[in-house]
């Protein structure tokens with residue numbers, strides 16, 4: 001069960017089809033983002049299919065390859 005805290009996400013990557021993806025801070029699954037560029041998704045909030053919410057940090061970085069675990073600290 002996902003907790004209700006909206007975690008910040010600090011790393012996004014490009015999938016093979018060029019869409020933006022990130023790792024859900026709740027379930028650590030890869031999830032797609034609705035936007036073409038980092039500037040489009042920064043500050044946006046998304047709901048993962050696990051039911052957890054997260055927000056793309058304004059200082060999020062684009063990474064190549066494996067996305068690191070992405071668990072924010074509540075509070």
Ligand SMILES: [Zn+2]
Nearest residue numbers: 024027048050
């Ligand atoms: Zn999730």
